[in-house]
Each structure stands twice: as C-alpha cells, then as structure tokens.
Amino acid sequence: MGIEDQQAAIDAEHGDPEGLPVMRARFEHNGSPRYMLYTMKRLGLDHEHGFHLDFELVSDELEGEVETVEAKLQDGEADLIDIDYISTARERAEGAPIVAFYPYGRTVGGLVAHEDSDIDSLADLQGKDVGVVRRLDKNWILVRAATREQYGFDADEAATPIEAGSKVELTRMIREGEVDAVLQFWPIVPEITETGPYEEVLPMAELVQDLSGTDNKLPISTFLTSEEYLDHHRETARAFASAYRATVDRLVEDDEPWEVVGEKLMTHDDPEIVRAVRDGWRDMVVRDWDEETIDGMEELFDSLYAIGGTDALGVDHIPDGMFRLLE
Structure with a gap:
C-alpha cells in the first residue's frame, strides 16, 4: 500500500x-x-x-x-x-x-535469502553480496560484531555489503536476484517470505540478546x-x-x-x-x-x-x- x-x-x-x-x-x-x-x-x-x-x-x-x-x-x-x-x-x-x-x-531486522541459497548461518556470508540499507545500519553492525566474535572474520571484509538506500530497494534487490541476501527490517520480512521462495535465515534480535549478555529485552x-x-x-x-x-x-x-x-x-x-x-x-x-x-x-x-x-x-x-x- x-x-x-x-x-x-x-x-x-x-x-x-x-x-x-x-x-x-x-x-x-x-x-x-x-x-x-x-x-x-x-x-x-x-x-x-x-x-x-x-x-x-x-x-x-x-x-x-x-x-x-x-x-x-x-x-x-x-x-x-x-x-x-x-x-x-x-x-x-x-x-x-x-x-x-x-x-x-x-527494532532490528532479519537476514533473508532465497530458499535454495547455501546461506544457512552468518558463517556462510563469506564471499556473498549482502544488501543493506547502509553500512552504518544497526543490522549490519550487529552482523559484523557477531561474525568477528563467533567466526573470526569481519563480514564487512569477507562479504560485500551493497547499500540500497531504502527498505523498498532492499526488497527489490533480493526479489530480482541482485544480491545473495538482504538485511531487511523485521515487519517487511513476512511480506517477502510469505509471498515468495525466501526464508529468514536469522533474526537479528537473537544477536542483540547474545551480544548484550542479558535476558532483558x-x-x-x-x-x-x-x-x-x-x-x-x-x-x-x-x-x-x-x-x-x-x-x-x-x-x-x-x-x-x-x-x-x-x-x-x-x-x-x-x-x-x-x-x-x-x-x-x-x-x-x-x-x-x-x-x-x-x-x-x-x-x-x-x-x-x-x-x-x-x-x-x-x-x-x-x-x-x-x-x-x-x-
């Protein structure tokens, strides 16, 4: 709408x-x-x-x-x-x-990829093109922190972040196959996964809790x-x-x-x-x-x-x- x-x-x-x-x-x-x-x-x-x-x-x-x-x-x-x-x-x-x-x-997002993708976790982002609103977006910051801590690489260096500039453009990029995955804002994730062959690989909310060290929301x-x-x-x-x-x-x-x-x-x-x-x-x-x-x-x-x-x-x-x- x-x-x-x-x-x-x-x-x-x-x-x-x-x-x-x-x-x-x-x-x-x-x-x-x-x-x-x-x-x-x-x-x-x-x-x-x-x-x-x-x-x-x-x-x-x-x-x-x-x-x-x-x-x-x-x-x-x-x-x-x-x-x-x-x-x-x-x-x-x-x-x-x-x-x-x-x-x-x-209010964080989710990592979304095609159902046939070989991206099953953050570890699989190496060598992949990842759509982000911008490099300083909170979702990309969380991914960078998590890949450094959990897998020993920086996603900003091991993957290629592609700045879309807007959430609308992110959806277009994943649907037209221009990127391997996107970090989309959470309310838009269901619109993508329920209307096409896409899946949410990882909700960023899990990273928030893992990195904060607290159970408090x-x-x-x-x-x-x-x-x-x-x-x-x-x-x-x-x-x-x-x-x-x-x-x-x-x-x-x-x-x-x-x-x-x-x-x-x-x-x-x-x-x-x-x-x-x-x-x-x-x-x-x-x-x-x-x-x-x-x-x-x-x-x-x-x-x-x-x-x-x-x-x-x-x-x-x-x-x-x-x-x-x-x-």
Whole structure:
C-alpha cells in the first residue's frame, strides 16, 4: 500500500486539536511505529491523555547521511521520531541537539535469502553480496560484531555489503536476484517470505540478546525529540508516554486493532502476514524503561564497540545527556 493511501487512512482519524498541545510526529511509511501511532489516533488515546498527535508519514530514504525522519527533527519540522540509539549517539556526538526520551522496541531486522541459497548461518556470508540499507545500519553492525566474535572474520571484509538506500530497494534487490541476501527490517520480512521462495535465515534480535549478555529485552530504537522541545514541552512528552503505554496495552491484548491495521496500512492484507507482523511486534515492543534498561543499552554499545570499534559503529561513545528519563 502506497504512502498516499496510508496517509489518507491516518488523516481520516486526525480530527481537530481542540486546543490541546500539538506534537508533530514524522515516521517512515514502512516502519512499524505507524501501526501503534495510527491505533493511538483511531482510538483517540492522544486526546484522552491530554495532547494532539499530528501524525504524518515520510519516505525511508536518506537525506545526505541521515534518514528522512532524522532530517525532519534536526530541521525543526518534527517533534517526535524514532531511530536506533546507535544512530542517535552518532548524530548527537556530531552536535545534533537530539535526545532519546522513551523506549520503542527491539527494532532490528532479519537476514533473508532465497530458499535454495547455501546461506544457512552468518558463517556462510563469506564471499556473498549482502544488501543493506547502509553500512552504518544497526543490522549490519550487529552482523559484523557477531561474525568477528563467533567466526573470526569481519563480514564487512569477507562479504560485500551493497547499500540500497531504502527498505523498498532492499526488497527489490533480493526479489530480482541482485544480491545473495538482504538485511531487511523485521515487519517487511513476512511480506517477502510469505509471498515468495525466501526464508529468514536469522533474526537479528537473537544477536542483540547474545551480544548484550542479558535476558532483558533491550530497546534498540527509541522515541526522539529535540532538547528544546523537551525543555519547553516536557508535560506533552509525558502525555505521549502515557498514551503510548495505553496503546501498547491494546495492541498486546486485543487482536481487533491489528485487523484494522492490516486493512488500512499493510501492503498485503493477508491474515498470515498480519498475524506474523502482530506477533513480531508484540515480541519486540518495550512498554517502559528505567535506569537498569539504559545501563543494559550502554553495555550492549560497549560490547559492540569492543568488537567492531568506531569503524563499525561510526561513534566511540554514547554522549552525555542522550538518554532522558521523564521524571
């Protein structure tokens, strides 16, 4: 389903701000947060918790070296986005006044290959062409760290990463046989494997847990805003967090919202795909966080850095003040 059709479904639920403080949310048209944000709007949970969510979809392409949503936030055109916290660290270290104020989830992808491929594990990536959104994508960082630790080679050197620039292009590349495998974002994996002769070789969530050394489910992506917005609109940020928790509860406990999401937002309104995405979302979402969660995220960063270094992560530390608990 195209971005225009999805936006039309969202706009049908927008309504009037009714004098409430407005939070401008800009999210990728094929990213999983759109399921949650659309449900929040449809159920009126933003107004119920005291703010108006202005929700628009944008492309998943890069603008320069950053994702479109990140460019929107840095240019002052958005108050709320989500990206992985390694990218957040990279941009904040370069001077971007952005902060992570609430968790979203373990939003990583999966290694997908043709069913007839000889790729059965990360060890088989040597000599293969692997499609990635970009070399600094979190999924490729995880693969590089894991191949170094588990198999004694760096996938960036032993394989050939081919940057696609977008998730849409990744799907095209694997379907047209231009690469041996792709690291695709998790909600798109079922669309590929359920509609063609492809299989998920390895979910990246397994690498997250292996490399973090903890059984706690760690968020990889977080909700971001600007320092200025958080300084002046902390109560609105708290209201969003409350609405988010309420929306997560509905999506975890009730199947009905997923039926609507499948109809209104998914390219393939196939019950099998909808159920796969629903179950995957429930497994990856993080409802809340605390200091212990953030400590775990920092430990995972340190583990990845120890294995891959600045070359893999693009940054050598998590900048001070990047994580902000809404106390």
